[in-house]
Amino acid sequence: MKGILPSLLLRPDTFFSERMKEPENLKIPGIIAIAGAVIAAAGSYLISGIYEGIFTAAAGEGMASLLGIFGAVSAFFAFIIIWWVVFSGIFYLLSMAFNGTGTFRRTLEFVGYGLVPVIIGSVISVIISFYYLPMIEVPVITNIQDPAAVQRVMSGIFEDPAFREFTQISAVISAIFLSWSANLWIFGVRHARVLSLRNAIIVVLIPVIIFMIYTLYMAFIGSPFAGGS
Amino acid sequence: MEKSNIAVISALITCCLLFPVVAAQETGDGAAAQITVSGVDINPGIFFEGDTGIITIEVVNNGPESVAIRRATMYDSDISVISSSYDTTTTVGAGNRMQFTFTVKADVPPGIYYPSFSLDFRDAGYLRYPVQIRVENDPLAISVLDKPDTFSAGRKDRIDITVGNPRDNPVGSVIVYFRGKSVEPAPSSYFIGTLNPDQAQKISFNITPGEPTNLDIVVDYKNGVNPHSAVTTLPVAFGESKKQAEPILSNIIVEYKDGKYTLTGDVTNAGLEVANSVVLSAGDGAEPVNPYREYVVGSLQPDDFASFEITFLSENTAQVQVIVNYRDEDGNPSVRTTPVVIPPKTSAKENSPGVSTSIIAVILISAAVIGGAIWYSWKKR
Numbered sequence: 001m002k003g004i005l006p007s008l009l010l011r012p013d014t015f016f017s018e019r020m021k022e023p024e025n026l027k028i029p030g031i032i033a034i035a036g037a038v039i040a041a042a043g044s045y046l047i048s049g050i051y052e053g054i055f056t057a058a059a060g061e062g063m064a065s066l067l068g069i070f071g072a073v074s075a076f077f078a079f080i081i082i083w084w085v086v087f088s089g090i091f092y093l094l095s096m097a098f099n100g101t102g103t104f105r106r107t108l109e110f111v112g113y114g115l116v117p118v119i120i121g122s123v124i125s126v127i128i129s130f131y132y133l134p135m136i137e138v139p140v141i142t143n144i145q146d147p148a149a150v151q152r153v154m155s156g157i158f159e160d161p162a163f164r165e166f167t168q169i170s171a172v173i174s175a176i177f178l179s180w181s182a183n184l185w186i187f188g189v190r191h192a193r194v195l196s197l198r199n200a201i202i203v204v205l206i207p208v209i210i211f212m213i214y215t216l217y218m219a220f221i222g223s224p225f226a227g228g229s
Numbered sequence: 230m231e232k233s234n235i236a237v238i239s240a241l242i243t244c245c246l247l248f249p250v251v252a253a254q255e256t257g258d259g260a261a262a263q264i265t266v267s268g269v270d271i272n273p274g275i276f277f278e279g280d281t282g283i284i285t286i287e288v289v290n291n292g293p294e295s296v297a298i299r300r301a302t303m304y305d306s307d308i309s310v311i312s313s314s315y316d317t318t319t320t321v322g323a324g325n326r327m328q329f330t331f332t333v334k335a336d337v338p339p340g341i342y343y344p345s346f347s348l349d350f351r352d353a354g355y356l357r358y359p360v361q362i363r364v365e366n367d368p369l370a371i372s373v374l375d376k377p378d379t380f381s382a383g384r385k386d387r388i389d390i391t392v393g394n395p396r397d398n399p400v401g402s403v404i405v406y407f408r409g410k411s412v413e414p415a416p417s418s419y420f421i422g423t424l425n426p427d428q429a430q431k432i433s434f435n436i437t438p439g440e441p442t443n444l445d446i447v448v449d450y451k452n453g454v455n456p457h458s459a460v461t462t463l464p465v466a467f468g469e470s471k472k473q474a475e476p477i478l479s480n481i482i483v484e485y486k487d488g489k490y491t492l493t494g495d496v497t498n499a500g501l502e503v504a505n506s507v508v509l510s511a512g513d514g515a516e517p518v519n520p521y522r523e524y525v526v527g528s529l530q531p532d533d534f535a536s537f538e539i540t541f542l543s544e545n546t547a548q549v550q551v552i553v554n555y556r557d558e559d560g561n562p563s564v565r566t567t568p569v570v571i572p573p574k575t576s577a578k579e580n581s582p583g584v585s586t587s588i589i590a591v592i593l594i595s596a597a598v599i600g601g602a603i604w605y606s607w608k609k610r
Contacts, residue, residue: 012606117599124595128588138488156488165584172592180599183606 029112
């Protein structure tokens with residue numbers, strides 16, 4: 001792992017071409033994906049701390065802790081499914097339009113390698129969250145049974161300047177590191193699906209750019225959400 | 230001789246037969262002297278105007294012989310005698326007593342009257358006896374000894390009164406009770422019983438008014454068999470007591486923090502009475518939230534103070550009401566509301582963190598490193 005990282009990040013074309021000579025192996029990509037999932041879970045747990053005060057006041061401390069654990073578990077599986085399986089599936093399907101060959105398992109393996117920059121970005125976002133989260137002023141909920149009160153509290157959180165700023169910065173970092181992952185995926189998909197470089201760029205950039213635009217749009221214009229994973 | 234003896238005996242017998250008739254004749258003449266009035270009972274002792282009463286007259290035969298009475302009656306030009314006369318002939322034996330009862334009605338103005346009792350004897354003579362009847366209209370006197378200066382809705386206050394009998398005769402079945410709209414008296418009534426002349430009875434009771442009204446203190450009593458009432462009206466006016474506790478708020482600081490307003494301050498009892506169970510909470514314009522929806526101060530002596538803290542939410546208003554609930558020594562609840570100006574919520578969020586230089590640096594460095602890595606990966610592929 002120590003030796004392959006520089007090669008993966010700086011010379012992905014060479015890295016993936018060498019991997020193609022070896023049998024398909026999901027062990028290291030799986031470890032990478034799980035590491036990313038753990039970082040996402042940690043980030044989600046930290047974010048849930050914002051809501052902890054709300055639910056502690058309204059439903060007790062046990063409920064608040066349960067919410068944090070539920071958020072962490074959800075983020076864990078969401079990272080693995082969305083960032084690894086779904087992106088691999090999209091790349092696999094899109095590459096079929098360019099007569100791509102190669103197994104889905106190989107695509108899954110190379111996409112897993114390409115998650116390393118996204119994980120680095122997640123770590124940076126989690127670190128930045130330590131700076132912003134204490135500044136977020138969480139409104140107090142009066143009655144958790146009242147949907148209007150819950151909505152008022154959620155709006156209050158989203159309108160909080162610190163929360164908005166954290167969301168936007170997190171989205172920008174996510175986009176920057178996603179572009180790096182996209183660069184790795186271009187070479188990965190090219191080798192995994194035996195595509196031309198042009199076709200590999202198309203296959204990778206279409207979903208990545210759509211996802212990136214959506215993320216930035218939601219962070220800066222639409223309803224903000226907690227990014228960083 | 231025998232003939233003369235027989236004649237003497239016959240004469241004696243004749244005399245004996247004739248003599249008692251003469252004696253009886255003499256008794257009839259002296260009957261008025263033998264019969265005297267031994268007692269007069271008047272109930273009630275003193276009449277109200279319009280009262281009905283009973284006069285009982287007892288006569289006694291002080292002579293050695295029975296006296297036949299033909300008629301007993303009572304009459305007066307002012308006092309009405311309701312009952313009938315005794316028109317049946319009867320006899321009062323020697324040394325015996327006999328009572329005659331008459332029902333009268335005093336439909337006369339206050340004063341002293343003398344209806345006459347008349348006893349007519351069968352054989353000769355009569356007896357006249359005037360009976361004194363007094364008519365006075367003095368009712369029982371109700372005096373309010375102590376009462377609060379002002380009343381408050383829902384607050385229980387004590388009232389002390391005395392009920393006195395200024396008449397010269399006792400009155401009976403004296404009951405005190407209270408009338409008034411939205412007034413809850415306790416006890417609801419008070420039974421005194423008999424009040425003798427110049428006697429007074431002290432009574433204490435509590436009322437809990439619901440609204441300003443008039444409280445009627447009613448004393449029902451009986452003069453003989455005649456029911457009477459005395460009423461005193463006490464106005465129940467609402468207002469602030471001169472001595473009542475006055476919790477005053479001071480040193481108030483309002484901050485918006487952690488998504489809620491936190492109001493701290495001191496509450497001082499500026500009144501002359503103790504304020505018990507002092508509880509502070511946010512009222513109109515505010516929605517209390519944890520952790521200090523309400524703050525219990527407890528008891529505050531006059532001139533004593535305590536700090537408090539309450540937390541609340543507030544939307545679209547610049548002023549909220551702080552409610553101080555407290556109770557007096559008797560547990561009567563009172564409420565005092567103090568308006569407090571709160572700072573706009575936006576001012577609390579003005580301290581927007583702003584993107585720090587280090588974060589901008591991290592983003593730029595990350596972008597530069599990633600750009601370089603991408604450029605390198607394409608160049609050295």
